[in-house]
Amino acid sequence: MEKDKLLEEMRTAVIEGEIEEGEALARQALEAGFDPLECIESGFVAGINKVGALYEEGDMFLPELVAAGEVMKEALAVLEPELLKSKQSRTILGKVIIGSVAHDIHDIGKDIVASMLTASGFEVHNLGIDVPCDTFVARVRELKPDILGMSALLTTTMPEQRNVIEILEEEGLRKGVKVMVGGAPVNKEWAEAIGADGFAEDAVEAVKVAKSLVGGQ
Amino acid sequence: MKQRKFQPPCSKLTFKVLSERDIVKIHEAALEVMEEAGVRFPSSRALDVLEEAGCSVNRETMVAKLPSDLVIKTLRQAPTRFLLAGRDSKDDLWIDDRTSHLSTDGCAVDVYDINTGKLRRSKKQDIVNACKLADYLPEISYIWGPPVSAQDIPAHIRPLHEIEASMNGTTMHIQPETVITHEIAHFALEMAAVVAGGKEKLRRRPLFSYMQCATDPLGQDGGSLDASMVAAEWGIPTGFMPMPMSCATAPATLAGNLVVTTVDAVSPLVLMQLVNPGTPVYFAAAPTAIDIKTGGYTGGGPEDFLLAAAFSEICHFYQIPLAVGGFATGAKLPDWQAAVDNSFAGLMPVLTNTSIINGAGTLNGSKIFSLQALIMDAEIYSIIAKTSQGIEVNDDTLAVDLIKKVGPGGNFLADKHTRKCMRDIWQPVVYDRKPYGQWEESGRRGAFEEATELARWVIENHEVEPLEEGVKKEFAAIIKRADQELGK
Numbered sequence: 001m002e003k004d005k006l007l008e009e010m011r012t013a014v015i016e017g018e019i020e021e022g023e024a025l026a027r028q029a030l031e032a033g034f035d036p037l038e039c040i041e042s043g044f045v046a047g048i049n050k051v052g053a054l055y056e057e058g059d060m061f062l063p064e065l066v067a068a069g070e071v072m073k074e075a076l077a078v079l080e081p082e083l084l085k086s087k088q089s090r091t092i093l094g095k096v097i098i099g100s101v102a103h104d105i106h107d108i109g110k111d112i113v114a115s116m117l118t119a120s121g122f123e124v125h126n127l128g129i130d131v132p133c134d135t136f137v138a139r140v141r142e143l144k145p146d147i148l149g150m151s152a153l154l155t156t157t158m159p160e161q162r163n164v165i166e167i168l169e170e171e172g173l174r175k176g177v178k179v180m181v182g183g184a185p186v187n188k189e190w191a192e193a194i195g196a197d198g199f200a201e202d203a204v205e206a207v208k209v210a211k212s213l214v215g216g217q
Numbered sequence: 218m219k220q221r222k223f224q225p226p227c228s229k230l231t232f233k234v235l236s237e238r239d240i241v242k243i244h245e246a247a248l249e250v251m252e253e254a255g256v257r258f259p260s261s262r263a264l265d266v267l268e269e270a271g272c273s274v275n276r277e278t279m280v281a282k283l284p285s286d287l288v289i290k291t292l293r294q295a296p297t298r299f300l301l302a303g304r305d306s307k308d309d310l311w312i313d314d315r316t317s318h319l320s321t322d323g324c325a326v327d328v329y330d331i332n333t334g335k336l337r338r339s340k341k342q343d344i345v346n347a348c349k350l351a352d353y354l355p356e357i358s359y360i361w362g363p364p365v366s367a368q369d370i371p372a373h374i375r376p377l378h379e380i381e382a383s384m385n386g387t388t389m390h391i392q393p394e395t396v397i398t399h400e401i402a403h404f405a406l407e408m409a410a411v412v413a414g415g416k417e418k419l420r421r422r423p424l425f426s427y428m429q430c431a432t433d434p435l436g437q438d439g440g441s442l443d444a445s446m447v448a449a450e451w452g453i454p455t456g457f458m459p460m461p462m463s464c465a466t467a468p469a470t471l472a473g474n475l476v477v478t479t480v481d482a483v484s485p486l487v488l489m490q491l492v493n494p495g496t497p498v499y500f501a502a503a504p505t506a507i508d509i510k511t512g513g514y515t516g517g518g519p520e521d522f523l524l525a526a527a528f529s530e531i532c533h534f535y536q537i538p539l540a541v542g543g544f545a546t547g548a549k550l551p552d553w554q555a556a557v558d559n560s561f562a563g564l565m566p567v568l569t570n571t572s573i574i575n576g577a578g579t580l581n582g583s584k585i586f587s588l589q590a591l592i593m594d595a596e597i598y599s600i601i602a603k604t605s606q607g608i609e610v611n612d613d614t615l616a617v618d619l620i621k622k623v624g625p626g627g628n629f630l631a632d633k634h635t636r637k638c639m640r641d642i643w644q645p646v647v648y649d650r651k652p653y654g655q656w657e658e659s660g661r662r663g664a665f666e667e668a669t670e671l672a673r674w675v676i677e678n679h680e681v682e683p684l685e686e687g688v689k690k691e692f693a694a695i696i697k698r699a700d701q702e703l704g705k
Contacts, residue, residue: 061509061510062507063469063509156375185366185584202512
C-alpha cells in the first residue's frame with residue numbers, strides 16, 4: 001500500500017476508534033518498511049489531533065476520545081520497539097504514573113484520565129487500584145516520571161494522597177516529580193493543603209493541567 | 218412553630234415505563250449474565266459461602282457464577298416487607314413495596330454554611346444540624362448517610378462518630394453508608410445494640426440498616442460484603458446500591474443499563490440469603506448515564522428519571538422493596554436546575570410506588586449539603602405526595618347539589634363544603650406566593666430566603682430527645698476501643 005494511503009487509514013482508525021484496525025495498520029507499515037516515527041506522527045498523532053479538534057467543536061464526545069487513546073496505545077505498542085531499535089524517539093509530552101490510592105478500588109475515572117493522557121501524547125503507566133504508598137514511591141524512583149497522578153473517591157482514602165507526598169518528600173523524590181490529585185471529594189483547597197502541584201475535576205481538565213505542569217518544567 | 222402533618226405517599230396514579238414482557242426480558246438477561254459471566258465478590262468468606270451453595274468460583278479473579286435456580290430460590294427467601302425502626306417508635310417505618318419514603322442524602326463532603334453562605338468542608342456538627350432539620354421536616358422519613366462526612370474526625374473512627382452525631386440529631390432510623398469494613402461493622406452494631414437494649418432487641422427493632430455500594434459492572438466491594446455479612450448475622454437490613462453509569466460502567470442503552478443494575482442488586486442478595494435465610498435485604502439503585510462531554514456524574518436528567526422508574530417496576534416483579542437514588546441534582550445551587558432535577562427524580566419513583574427515595578438535601582451530584590436545599594427538597598416532595606393522591610371522584614367530591622345551589626355567577630367561598638374540604642388543598646412552607654408589591658417590600662424574599670430563616674430557627678429551637686447519659690458513656694467507650702484497635 002502507498003504510504004500516504006496508509007497514513008490516511010491510520011488517522012481514520014484513530015478517529016473511528018478502531019483498535020484492531022489501528023494495530024493491524026501499524027504492523028502493515030512495519031512490514032512495508034515505513035518509518036515508524038512518521039507513522040506515529042503523521043498517522044496516529046494526526047488522527048488524535050483531529051479528534052481533539054472535533055471534541056472542542058462539540059462534534060465528538062468523551063467515549064470517542066477514550067477510544068482514540070486506546071487505538072494510539074495499541075499502535076504504539078507495535079511501533080515503539082522498532083523506534084527504539086533505530087535509536088529514534090517520538091515526541092512525548094511527559095511520563096506519567098497514575099493510580100488509585102491504597103484501599104480505594106475505584107478505577108473508571110482514573111482510567112479515563114489515563115486514556116486521555118495517552119491520547120494527548122503522554123507516556124502513561126497505569127498502576128491500577130488500591131496502590132500502596134510504597135508502590136507509588138518505588139515506581140517514582142524507578143521510572144522517574146514527570147507527573148504522578150493519584151485518585152481517591154472516598155474521604156477516608158483521600159489522606160493517602162498526602163501520605164504519598166510526604167513519603168516522596170522524605171525519600172528526596174518530591175522535587176523531581178509533579179503531583180496531581182483527583183477524585184470526587186478532592187478539591188483545590190485539599191490539593192493545596194497537601195502540597196500537590198495540580199488538581200482537576202474531570203479528564204479534559206486533567207490533560208490541560210498535566211500539559212501546563214510539564215510545560216512549566 | 219406548629220408541626221405539620223405529612224403522610225408518606227402511596228401513589229394512586231398509575232404510570233408505566235416497562236411492559237410486563239420487557240421486565241421478564243430484563244430478568245432473563247440478568248440471569249444469563251449472572252450464570253455465564255458471573256459477578257466479582259472480592260471476599261474469601263463470600264466466595265466460600267457461594268461455592269458451598271453450588272456456584273462455580275474462580276479464586277483468582279474472585280468471580281462467582283450464579284446458577285439461575287439458586288438466584289430464583291434465594292430471591293423468594295427475602296422478605297417483601299420489613300421494619301426500619303426509629304430510636305423513638307413513633308418514627309418506625311414499615312417498608313413495603315407501595316409506600317414511598319424520602320430520606321436524606323449521603324454523604325456530602327462540602328456544605329454551604331448557614332451563617333456565612335460560603336462553601337466549606339463538612340464536619341461532625343454539620344451532621345447533627347442536618348439530622349435535626351430532617352427530624353423537624355415531616356417529609357423526611359429517615360437518615361441515610363450520614364448526610365455529610367465528619368471530616369474533622371480521624372478516618373479510622375469517623376463512621377462511628379457519624380452514627381453518634383446522627384443519633385444526637387434525630388430519633389429517626391439511621392442507615393449509614395460509611396460502614397464499609399468488617400471491623401467497623403462490629404463496632405457500629407455494638408452502638409446500635411446499646412441504644413436498642415441488647416442484640417436480641419436490636420434484631421426485633423433494627424434502629425440501623427446498612428447501605429452498601431456495588432462496584433459496577435458485575436462486582437461488589439470486599440469490605441462492604443464483609444460488613445453486610447456481619448449485618449445479616451445480626452438480622453440488620455442491608456441494601457446494595459449499584460450505580461451503573463451508561464457509557465462507562467454500563468452499556469449506553471438504558472435497557473442494557475437495567476441488566477447491569479439488576480445483576481449488581483440481585484447478586485449480593487443471593488449471598489445474604491445464603492448467609493442468613495430470610496434476612497431483610499432490599500434493593501437499592503442509582504442508575505445513571507455519564508455526561509458524554511466530560512465523563513462526569515450528572516446527578517439528574519431524563520435517563521436517570523426513566524431508569525429509576527423502570528428499575529422500580531423490576532423490583533415490584535421481584536416483590537422486594539427498592540431504595541432509589543433521587544434528589545441528587547448536579548446543580549451547584551438550589552436553583553432552577555435543582556428544582557427540575559429533583560421534581561422529576563422524586564415524581565417518577567413515587568408514581569411507580571418505590572419504597573424509598575434517597576437523596577434530599579444535596580447539590581453538585583451529592584457532594585454539597587445545604588440545609589436550605591433539604592427544606593426545598595422536602596417541599597418538592599410534599600407537592601409530589603399531594604399530586605400522587607390523584608382525584609377522588611364520588612358523590613361528595615362531585616358536589617353536584619352544591620354546584621346547582623350556588624348556580625350561575627355565584628361563589629363557593631364561605632360554603633360549609635368548602636370549609637370542610639379546603640384543608641386538602643396543598644399548603645406551601647417556603648414557596649413564594651406573595652403579591653409582587655409585598656415581594657418587593659420584603660427585599661425580594663423567595664423560597665431560598667424563607668428556607669434560610671426556617672433552617673436557622675430549627676437549628677436554634679427544635680428539640681430532639683437526647684441520648685441517655687448511660688448510652689453516651691457507652692458510645693464513648695466503644696469509640697475509644699475502636700480507636701485503640703483500628704488506629705494502629
